Amino acid sequence: MKLEELCINSNKTIRDALIKIDNNAHGIVFVVDDYQLLGVISDGDIRRAIISGKSINTEVSDVYNKQCISLTHNASIEEIQSTLSERYKVIPLVDDNKKVVDFASIYRLHQTPVLEPLLGGNELEYVTDCVKTNWISSQGKYVLQFEEEVKKYTDSNYALAVSNGTVALHLALVSLGIGEGDEVIVPDITFGATLNAVILAGAKPVIVDVEKQTWNISTDLINKNITQNTKAIMPVHIYGVPCNMAEIMTIAEHHNLHVIEDCAEALGSSIDGKHVGTFGDIGTFSFFGNKVITCGEGGALIFRDVNAYNKAKILRDHGMTPGKRYWHDVVGFNYRLTNLQAAIGCAQFEQLEQFREKRKQIFSWYDKYLLNSKFFDKQFLSNDYESSYWLYTVLIKDKGLINRDELIVRLSKLGIDSRPIFYPMSQMPAFQECKTDLNGVSEHISASGISLPTSVYLTEDDVCKISNKVINCLGSAEDLKMVVQDG
Numbered sequence: 001m002k003l004e005e006l007c008i009n010s011n012k013t014i015r016d017a018l019i020k021i022d023n024n025a026h027g028i029v030f031v032v033d034d035y036q037l038l039g040v041i042s043d044g045d046i047r048r049a050i051i052s053g054k055s056i057n058t059e060v061s062d063v064y065n066k067q068c069i070s071l072t073h074n075a076s077i078e079e080i081q082s083t084l085s086e087r088y089k090v091i092p093l094v095d096d097n098k099k100v101v102d103f104a105s106i107y108r109l110h111q112t113p114v115l116e117p118l119l120g121g122n123e124l125e126y127v128t129d130c131v132k133t134n135w136i137s138s139q140g141k142y143v144l145q146f147e148e149e150v151k152k153y154t155d156s157n158y159a160l161a162v163s164n165g166t167v168a169l170h171l172a173l174v175s176l177g178i179g180e181g182d183e184v185i186v187p188d189i190t191f192g193a194t195l196n197a198v199i200l201a202g203a204k205p206v207i208v209d210v211e212k213q214t215w216n217i218s219t220d221l222i223n224k225n226i227t228q229n230t231k232a233i234m235p236v237h238i239y240g241v242p243c244n245m246a247e248i249m250t251i252a253e254h255h256n257l258h259v260i261e262d263c264a265e266a267l268g269s270s271i272d273g274k275h276v277g278t279f280g281d282i283g284t285f286s287f288f289g290n291k292v293i294t295c296g297e298g299g300a301l302i303f304r305d306v307n308a309y310n311k312a313k314i315l316r317d318h319g320m321t322p323g324k325r326y327w328h329d330v331v332g333f334n335y336r337l338t339n340l341q342a343a344i345g346c347a348q349f350e351q352l353e354q355f356r357e358k359r360k361q362i363f364s365w366y367d368k369y370l371l372n373s374k375f376f377d378k379q380f381l382s383n384d385y386e387s388s389y390w391l392y393t394v395l396i397k398d399k400g401l402i403n404r405d406e407l408i409v410r411l412s413k414l415g416i417d418s419r420p421i422f423y424p425m426s427q428m429p430a431f432q433e434c435k436t437d438l439n440g441v442s443e444h445i446s447a448s449g450i451s452l453p454t455s456v457y458l459t460e461d462d463v464c465k466i467s468n469k470v471i472n473c474l475g476s477a478e479d480l481k482m483v484v485q486d487g
Ligand SMILES: Cc1ncc(COP(=O)(O)O)c(C=O)c1O
Pocket: 164, 165, 166, 167, 190, 191, 193, 194, 236, 262, 264, 265, 285, 286, 287, 288, 298, 299
């Protein structure tokens, strides 16, 4: 829903307000003068006004409620969540001058969120089935079905469902016997979970810089940092763009190293038709709410080898020995996925191809509207590589008049949620003890990268408007005109 559908000028009639309320289905509109927030008017306020003798043509200014709750456009998720309630289902978000620039509702925290799931398929039906049949824990048909879907889709040998992408990485490391004293080579640009998993397994991450074009781990630096303690390479297919797996596997085979592919953002990414996650020993996926498809929280591992699969399966289930319940030959974890989560995942799998096509389209629209401008550089995707098209992310060139952080603030004032690219792992206090080999590339990428809204329900018109606002924030009216004409 657009902000305009929730705002009404105070000189309009209560009839006009009722029409807006009828269309927006939120039971309320924000009363404004040129987007300056004055108050709100609800269908209840209008009902009471009419009962007390007001005509349907009465001006909104006569009737509206001046007592209204609002938050600032940069309010935290916690603030917004704790303000929304059964009573306040939609809240205006205002800038420093009290102008309404965005809104939060019980459905979403911003007018244009950066990424949100679309639960438009059989999710409710399958979850209801779990509740009705009492199968809500980790035993149940949807878990097995979900594992089968992961295996089939990625064309892998074995698949295991787990609670999230982070424990998938941890389980992968432990199943391959990686731990105390071992080194694992990881990229400087990733989400912190990649390194957390290595450290929690007792091993040491060795952080190396990334390639300028692909933003993925540098194979030169992998080679340079192999020591007698190196046990594994953990490439991350960042934003869905596949790493150079041919070179990584050659290095791994030459030095007898394990390869764990972090495919959290890359379900559907492939090289020459071969899915990422199937090159190394183990590939891991995340099904968090913002991923390519979701279980709410969820993860999976795919395996080349049956031994690692069998070991991981036991470790996932408390270390219990198969065929002998409540007997532990090894110390394990409870990393299981519930049937409820798997039910959502199965329904999402049914829509995966449709989502993929839509994301690809959204990427092409952004390319069309943004890359014509002089402001952006894009992540390179080789011709024989397919991306998952997870999250549209670009680098701002130096020519922009404002920097990335300022752009994020300005977009937020326009109701557009965005996010910075991941910060370099090497810069964080949590990872200060790690060995590093850096050359400034990740620092540059991280300082200038921004991710833009990529939810699958966006239309070309939405992407065009977002792009124009982005360019307008960054540059002059000249540049904006240029893009609009080209578009
Ligand atoms: C690259 C990467 N690795 C690991 C994870 C962890 O996945 P999860 O959030 O499901 O634990 C994420 C995502 O959040 C990620 O982006």
